[in-house]
Amino acid sequence: MESESPGGSTPKGSPYRVICTPTDSEADSEQEWITETVLDPVDGPGPDDAGGYTSDSASTARSDADWEPVSDPATDSSPEQSAGSESDTQVDTSDANEPSVDTSSEPMVEPGTDTKHSSKSCKSIHENFIANKHCHTRQPETGKNDSTRKKPTIEVTRKGQRKHRKKKDLNKLVTEVLADLAEDNTIRTHSSSYVTDGTEHDEFIENTISYPAFEYFKCEILGSDGGAIEALKQVDIVTQQLNPELCETMLVPFLTEAQRSMPVHLLRLIVDVWYTLSKISNTESYICAIIQGVAYLISQEDPSIRRKAVELIVEIVNDVSSSDTCYDVMGSAVMPLLKQLSESEWFADAVSACNLIPLLYAEASKQDKCELRECYKHLWESNLTIVRLEVARNLEKLLPIMNMDDSISMFWLVLKNMSVYHQDQVRAHCVDACLSFARRCTPEQNLSFSYPVILAAAGDPSWRVRKALAERYDRIHEIFGEDELVMHLLDTHFDLLNDSEDIVKDAAVGAFVDWCHALSIPLAERYITFFESHLEESSNQVRQYICNIFATFASKMDPERVGTVLGPLVRRLLRDECTDVRLCILNKIELLCEPEDFDKGIGAQINETIDRVLQTTHWRHRLILAEKITTFNQHFGFHNFEKHFLPILFRLLMDNVWKVRATVLGCIEDICAECKQSWVSDTILTELIKIYVEPRNSRYVATDDVPLSYAFKITIIQALVAVAKSLDVQNALARMIPVLLKATKDPTANVRFVAIKAMRSLFLIYKDDSPEPLLRLRGMLMKLREDADLDVRYYAKMAIDTCDACFPTD
Template sequence: MAADDSLLPIAILIDELKSDEPLRRLNSISRLGLIAQALGEERTRAELIPFLSDNVDDEDEVLLAQAEQLGNFVPYVGGPQYAYLLLPLLETLSTVEETVVRDKAVESLSKVGSNMPDSHTCEHFVPIIKRLGSGDWFTSRVSACGLFATAYPRCTPMLKAELRQLYSQLCRDETPMVRRAAAQKLGAFAKVVEREYVSRELMPLFTDLTQDDQDSVRLLAVESCGAFAQALGQAEATTMLLPIIHKFAQDKSWRVRYNVAQQLVQLCEVLGPDVTRIELTPNFVRLLRDSEAEVRVAAAGKVAAFSKLLTPQQIVTSVIPCVRELSMDSSQYVRAALAGVVMEMAPTLGKALTIEHLVPIFLTLLKDVYPDVRLNVISKLDQVNQVIGIDLLAQSLLPAIEELAEDKHWRVRLAIVEHIPLLASQLGAEFFQEKLGPQCMKSLEDQVASIREAGARTLQKVAGEFGAEWARDHLVPHVLGLIKNPHYLYRMTVLVALSMLATIVSQDVLCNLMLPVITTAAKDKVPNVKFNVAKIMEKLATLVPRPVLESSIRPVLLELCEDGDMDVRFYARQALYACDHGATA
């Protein structure tokens, strides 16, 4: 924006907002904050806000931007004492037909309301809730549901009673969309209402919503279970919520059961381990064996988290049989969800039970035909190693890993390469040399560029893990041996790998072993290889002594500066500049 844009007079703003081009109006609305700053607090209150209030009939995109901007407008109108001036405009926006505009307006209303003095909340904010909550159109009543939690803690006892009464009307509204909004926001409202009223007034409303004939209402009511459990306390929550949870877990709508699967762990943490083990475990097992794949996906993704609340023996008795079934489920998405978390059960089960029950399941998942399943298992291998140890991991899982390193799906091969540093750090240098090293070298000659790049990064990480001397003996010779590959793309990868190892190895190895190979590559027939040599030498200029730079690097770069390819010349000159300004003494 130009320097004088912030001084736009109100007349230009009006012209832009009245433009026939929605983009111009949107641009104007998006800089309301700058315009308000230029006008000052008094003119913003006296001119800008009234103008905006008179021009709310517009494109949804413009209204959405306006609703968003007004949520941050309190400082521009003069602070909290003038925040109430923003409420009428946001109230209007919260009644429009477009859902995203209403939602943003309610969000901004809550933001503005939370910045107002308590007296203004009672005087200005609560009347808006009452008007919206009793509006003729369902859109306004839907919006009202999202405002109660902001206003309630700051109201007088009389107003609090009125708000609770109004919320009860919304929970019993004849329009499903309103009941849905009331169910969705009831948990947030319960968090700010006094405990006696939660159990006496809100709990009956919640119970009614859980029995609503619309499954869209019931599934949103599920999301309030955790908030109610916290608001009621453990004893009351156990008495009042358990029957509802049992019923939800067997609801005729799979969407409701799906939400129960998503929320159950949170509920278990509130209700405590005893209730979880005795009352809720059968529900979880039922969800793991649900007839709908979507429910099994949600439940499978919570297996590890739920198992942490159980004893190892109970996991073996109740959960492991389900996990075994899910590892062979007909849905690939169920298997993928399970594979992403099942390894995390190992610390809870301990070594003996992991070896007996989990390792066979791991091996089944590692051989799955669906690549995402295999990827998810690989990403959590470290969880198992911490429990069962190096030797058993090597015996049982490494053959599968070696097979996956040759997988036809490139993302699986990439995942293997990226996890090698983690495995190497846990399994040790000797194991890496025998089992993982060859896979690393193969990755430098993979057909997929991302895998070749990952292979170079992996070598650098492994060298950093085991040290410069180890890298000199066990990595550098193998990498140097690949420089004669007939395909130029692979030769370029080797150069990249050498440049990364250059930061790890000693100066002696760099100057006597690696630099001669890089220098020879400067005579390659392919320009891409040559300008990569120039790039690497720019990097090496800061790593080698001045005499080596002058005798080995500078002559090569000078020769490349005369190359017939313009890119080679460009990078060579850039590297020469680095030689002159960045070399070590």
């Protein structure tokens, strides 16, 4: 049977069917037609170059089993008609004014028809949407040519060979279809077993007719993960088609139910969907529905989902509270949820309640605050250790925002019991809660409430509790003040600094490094005396911490007092068996001794330490020494530097590690800037040239390093540039240019282009001086533009351009 379609025709032999259906209200008036391109489940051809389709009889042949017709007694075709349409299905558009439906291939069910549908899942709708673009064309006006109409776009998929799209293509398709459907409210119908009886079918058809983007969104959510992920990301397109009332009655209930069957990775995305939906309306019923949907996420075992859901609840409450709504969102939506969570035996519910209560307490009414406190006390009585641990962790946030009387009540009912709980992690969190409570108390109240808890934590048998207290002594000093600390808690701190467990001792001393600067000098000297008496029994790490503590104390003390109190300890630490401890003293040497102390014994110990470091295989030790070369020159004076530290400078310049050499290059530039030009030229420049030209005659070049490697040559060239910044033209160029010209003839390309870069630097350094000494370099650069190495030619051109810019010719 042939039918007429106002939307185009299907080529003969095509594996596609075009079904044309009139709308309910306009079938008689022929005002509007919907053309739906449906994939025929047979092997079909692809589009040819002309935009049509080619096929042969073998490819289009199929059996009755290949069809999935929608049976309708009113429109079923005769066997002869069906047989006549098995090979080909086509639409005759010879008379566009009299459209008819092709019922030979698949009868079409009109909206509102009470029929029994075939077994076709919602997934088939999803695949139908993805595999086919629905083409909607209006009936052409009388007198217009059919060629002016747009032809439907068809995607080809062969039977039994489902086209597997890449995820990126699928995501793009879902986004495009959602956007198209959101902009298009054209009436359409689809048959599906998603509905069962006539009533549900009518409702389904109504939703499909009015809100195609929402129906497509539902199919994607219930379909594959790839489509669901992209659909969740594009939920705002659906909300644009639905008004707030429909979002509340259709979209929110659907997501509330659909999320119960979602995997974890989709639940992480749906939190953002609920956030988007929460911004649509602030009506009481809508917000209650949103919170009811988020309640499922709060109960998830995955902590990341719970955390995001808790943050979303708080965000919703803040948004509603800041708006001009006239209802109490806490009382109507949140409080019932919190009561349900706190009374639940599922750990995730109780843990989420522990996190929610401190975040919502400040926004609650007086009555709600009372109920929140009761919920929190009830949570502490839970039989689950993980819940009690969460109560202890969040009590620190809750106590500061409560009324003082309520805080005291919470202290006795919860915090005091936490301090004696059998689980040590709970007792460790009790320290934070106690300090948060103590910040609000008077000295008399702290004497009764806080000090007993702190002293009990200091003597706790668990190292975890003592470590927690030791790491928070900076807060103790801040909250109670130095006088109270000295009176009640100083001996306790000394015990922690010398704890029997190394992990506690390391934590106590390491934390003390960060806040010891806040102590007064008399109290600092008491700590110095304590550390001196326990220095030998301390670990290497603790002794390094002590060196930093002494340097901090020394920065606040008079130089004479530093020499008296810390001088013996500095000498003692410079003889330490651990190189790292000695380097800690060297790193702070300008604070721990005076320049005149160099000749009083400390200089010899410093030289001994330096010799030990130069022989070590740890390059980071040598790096620390290289970083202090400039400090040695500034602190101990030029005489001591030239005598003791200049040889170290050249030895480190020839280090095997690039990082050490690069650090020394910076030191050379700084030292040359502070010294006289004559000394720089006679001492440093002379030695650098000797190392490059005559490495065998230099005492700083090892025998194994001769001839110089390309890395050492590059370092010397860069050092020449660093020295040139402190010399004038007469003292620099006459001696540097021969070295650079030699470097440009080096067989290694790296050396050649580094020499060229050095020439370019010289042009910039001496651009305000006479150009005659530099003309010789430009001539060499012109030759290097023909070098075999690409990098050499590139830098040669760059250097020539710089030369011409610095010394333009008339």
